[in-house]
Amino acid sequence: MKSSEVGGGAGTLSIGALAARFGLATHVLRHWEAMGLLHPGRDAGGRRRYGADDLNRVATILVLKEAGLGLNTIGSLSATVDRATRHEILRPAAEELRSRIAAAQASLELIEGGLNCEYEDVTQCPNYRRHLAERIGPRSPADQPPQDASCAGNSSRSS
Template sequence: MKSSDSVTSIGVVAERFGLATHVLRHWESIGLLRPARDSAGRRRYGEDDAFRIAVILRAKEAGFALDDIQAMLSTTDSAARSAVLRNRRSELQARVAKAQASLEMIDHALACDHEDFTSCPHFRGAVSQHLLRPRSEGRRRHRGATGPR
């Protein structure tokens, strides 16, 4: 921590980010944070620590697991970091595609002037596109184990 950093306690930092103090302690226990200690052994967080907490929170919002965040923040191997980022990027792209398909289905239902939107040819076409996609391996295994329904 730089001497120019403002230094604060775990409670103040936790409140600043809307976290429980045990979250910060846990992140420290797994190596995500390394706050300085005062002469009495109390944690002291500076602005660099606050920035790191903000990075961790943003990564969690993006769906990264703590293990992946730890790997990205602790490695000096850019290839390892890039692999974690590429993997998460692919997962996010898949989520975005599913969300976009859901929005399109809702838009079809909202635009339909049929009394029952499920009978609308445009809506039925949008839903039919979903039915043509291959099912996940987990679903096939489950249905195979219990038989057709």
Template sequence: MKSNPVMAIGDVAARFGLAPHVLRHWEAMGLLAPARAEGDRRRYGRDDLYRIAVILRAREAGIGLEDLRQMLTTTDPAARRELLHRHREDLVRRIAAAQAQLDLLDCALTCDHEDFSSCRHFQAMLTERVEQAAAPSAVPVGQ
């Protein structure tokens, strides 16, 4: 790749596995601002490719397009940090939940019991959820 390639929307979309209309939507939202060439055709340079990579990574992290637009366009560093902190805390929670799910699967995979759900070790990993469900504040089954 050249140091500053100039690419058409179809080429950029294909490189990232996107439909061209997605890039147009992001542009309409103010997330992208590709240069224009003859016939008002969009031309994407290296900086645009990095911006697209940022958008995709942020989306993978669960950041909505509107929050992402605010993060990328604000001139207030404190506002940007507040949004980033909020999304970081959310991502940390989701990672912890995913890790607990992975631990549960690993436990089931390594269990020697015929029915892993009756294994004490497996059940111990679910104790917190069972206790939450059995708490008086829990909504009764069927309601």
């Protein structure tokens, strides 16, 4: 470890060393500090010093961001130890994630349908047509062609 990484206290890191450890820019750590997510110590010269708790905190922030949580939500979570409040904060995030997963799954099914389609013209594939029909929705009576009394499917016809 460089002396600049340890200068302000044994086992602490400078802002540059901490940022490099996680592949972040130093301004990201300053922003997180301004939002109240990080609380680094200071050395005699006023420089930020990060210890083991800060390493854990940065790792936690990164994991929660990868899970799709925003910094404000992460801040709210860090401000509570109450289980009910934690659930109240996380429930909307879980619902949003479920919705995004469902949308991604539907997109994947459409793409895989195109990959597996044996027709030259993908618009002729039954899977593609089903997706279009679902998007269009049920037809209104005004959109339906008039039925001829001689139509085979007409239920008013007597045998």
